[in-house]
Amino acid sequence: MKSTSRDIRIRNCFSVLRHLIADYPTSRQYLARETDLSVATVSNLVSDLIELGVVVEVGLERSGGGRPRALLAPNAGSGALIGIDVASTYVKFEAYDLTLTVLCRIEEHVDLSEDMPEQLLDHIATGMAAVREHLGGRPILGIGVSLPGQVDVAGGISVFAPNWNWHDVAFKRLLTERLELDVPVYLDNSLKTVTAGELWFGDGRGVDRLAVVLLGTGVGVGLAFGGDLYRGASNSAGEWGHATVDPDGPRCRCGRNGCIEAYVGAPAILRRWGELAGRPVEEQAQEKAMETLAQAWKAGEDSAVRTVEAIARDLAVGVANLVNIVNPELVVLTGWVTGVLGEALLPELERHLPERVLNAALKALRVKLDEQSRNMVILGAAALALEGHLNLINTVGSRSRP
């Protein structure tokens, strides 16, 4: 795919704003240094970001002798960005200003039996009404929505959501009609939103080759190169959980055998613990069961220690395959299973990786746990809405004039 000057401009714009959100107020000169762009390029972008209402000048910085420098900040008084995380048991909403400060947080409980698109849309409508009430008259710049499963981003379609057995649901159109929305909506799955979150606000900022490994009920990887989310030809990149490690292995949710997910997804971890402990583990309340496993591991209980060792070994096989193909400089482990069991898994994982990762790739590699206290799925969904809004930069400044 060819990069146009517009693409490069947008990429530079993302880079400038990511640094500004991370560390404001600051000057054009500081941003130029942090982004490796010239002061002239940064000044040019900043002028357009100011015209777009995304950035404001907030004062002057006096530096030794020279002219005082203008200080910049994201425009907190501008419109709001909304992130929505739609899942089997909840719909969570967060609204942010452009400094990414949370303006309000809403959660709708969803019953497992509510699996029709209309039922989820009802919850979104209720939640959005509450969000709008919080926002008062503040305009909404865009809404990012994270859905489970496979998503066609351009068409706004839920191609396949295994938890609800949805096939080709035109969710974006349904949502826009149901809520009578006149703002842009950006649909994607949690793998992509969580990676966008890491790029904008997490460990991925400034990292050129990033892999975000999501460990939860399902598993997958989000990839980003040069600060851009990598989607693949049909937004299906990162379905690492369904890479086969043994064709004769255990059955996976996808209907195939021996996928990585069938070894290190939450149900597989709990099943393994049940086998090693010689008693069944309640898989229904899997988050609670996973916490019990983590406590048992801390207490040094034999079956829990052996479960962690076995899972980490299998995870190392999957992560090593990924690292050998992608050669990332950073792998971030995230997802709710990482939140509960990451501390136990990481040292074991790091112990096993050298057995399977090629030397050159290993030397360049860092692996870490996601330590963000913020909900990266929702924040990342809002980041996709922010990226959409920033595309308007090509319509302001010198580009809007003939």
Ligand SMILES: [Zn+2]
């Ligand atoms: Zn599978």
